[in-house]
Amino acid sequence: MYTYESDPPHYELTQNYTANDSDKHFNILFINDGINVHIIYISDVEALTGFRYCNICHKQAFRIGDKNLQQSMRNHMKKCQKNDGKIVKKVILEKFAKPFVPRILSNKTYKYLLANNLTHLFKPTRYYITYDIETLEKKVNEKFGDSSQVTVTLIPYAIASTVKLASGIHSFYYDIRTDNFLDKWLVQLFEETKQVKKDNKYIDETIPQYYEVPVIGFNSAKFDASVLFKNLKSKDWAISKYLGSSTIAKQLIVKHQSSSIHLRFVDFKIYSMQNKLKDAVRDFGNGTYKKGRFPHEFINANNYMNELSKIEPFPIEAFDNQLRNKKLSDVKYKEYLVEAAKHKQRWDYIRYYNSLDTRVLIEPIDYLIELMFKYKVDMLANMSMSQCANAIKYSMAYN
Structure with a gap:
């Protein structure tokens, strides 16, 4: 199975499968743009x-334009024949033992x-941007075939971000009433990032440091990133690295x-x-802020423009x-009414809620x-909490 990588543009062999111990190879190209998946038969690899x-091994690749193609293939295939097509890895030990200290070695700074x-x-890294769609x-x-069916699709209609800087915290927001609102959000996001990057920098620029600005969502790996995916590729910006699966x-x-x-x-x-x-x-919060309330099931693609343009608060049944099989309690609904009274229109409330x-x-x-x-x-600067925990564990072993 082959996949296409866009940066730089190339095709990559990712998997080899054997069907019923057959020697015959069936080559396919797997293409995934984050929304749609295509599988295409390859007639000429x-x-x-x-x-x-x-x-023999069907894994080692040689560039066709290489002048030494034939010689390189012969040398490799001799080794392959000896090892019955299996890749034999040799462990080469370091001359001197090195301590395992990921806290130090995994952070260049x-x-x-x-x-x-x-x-x-x-x-x-204390300065970053959060977002929510x-x-x-x-x-x-x-229906897709005999066993797959898509019941609903998700349509983005509002997006907000909060920027944490050394000078303070502020938010910005766009919604579907603005043309190409996701692209315009990205334009402002890149502008806001300039100051975030400055605030995270060391004064001494000779110090190696990370210049990627974190943009953090909650449960965004499954939903927000998928919704944004097609907007992350344009003439002004592009995805340079992707880590994850086709769905996460x-x-x-x-x-x-x-x-x-x-x-x-x-x-x-x-x-x-x-x-x-x-x-x-x-x-983990300090009690200053609490998550708001919004009737997500009540608002849908058919009624959102009409419902969000109204000035009265949502009825309790909307929640x-x-x-x-849950209903909003009277106490919580009264709390919502207090907050809703601060906004002239439901569009204003969704701006508040999203932000x-x-x-x-x-x-x-x-x-x-x-x-x-x-x-x-x-x-x-780490990929996950487990990576952080691993660094802490070994740092405590050496301290």
Whole structure:
């Protein structure tokens, strides 16, 4: 099975499968743009990829344009015949044993500062941007084959971000009433990132450091990243690195073509075990902010423009959760009414609600950043909480 990688453009052999111990090879091209998946039969692998593969192991590739193609293939195939087509890996030990210290070796900044006796200058990545997308359900009920059926699709209609800078915190918001609102959000996101990048930088630019700006969502690996995916590729910016599967984007690096700014889209849930935003706010927040309330099931693709243009608050029945068979209590509804009274229109309330979802995430992130920094670990420079924990474990072994 082959896949297509866009940066740089090339085809890559990813998997080899044997069907019923058959020697016959059936080559396919697997293409996934984050929304649609296509599988295409390849009639000529060499013409498509520009590589010739070993006839024995079917894994080693040789560039067709290489002047030494024949000699390289002969040398490799001799080894393949000896090993019955299996790749034999040899373990080459270091001449001198090295300690396993991921806290130092996995962070180029800390490694440099330690080598130069400057660890007192080490600081975590404290400035970042949070984001959240609100979506509408549109019923489609489309069948794909005999066993697959899509009942609804998600349509984004609002997006908000909160920016944490050294000078303070502010939010911005766009919704579907603005043409190409996701692209315009991305334009402003890149602009806001310039100051975030400056605030995270070390004064001494000779210190190796990370310039990717974290853009953090909650449960965004499954939903928000998928909704945004097609907007992350344009003439002004493009995805330079993707880590994850076809359905879950653990990390997305988006590079601006002219300013060379890099956005690192990650999910807060890779650093915590909370499945709900309100749980993260409760466990790691300082009590200043609480997650708001919004009737998600009540608003859909057919009624959103009419319903959100109204000036009266949502009725209590709008908050009924049919999926979980739950209703909003009178006490909680009164709390909603108090907040709704501050807004002239329901569109204003969704702006408040969407922005609040990004604002309440600041305190939990800050709490975890400072918690990790007690052990000289920069949380946002790591891929996950398990990587942070691993670094802490081995640092304690050597301290």
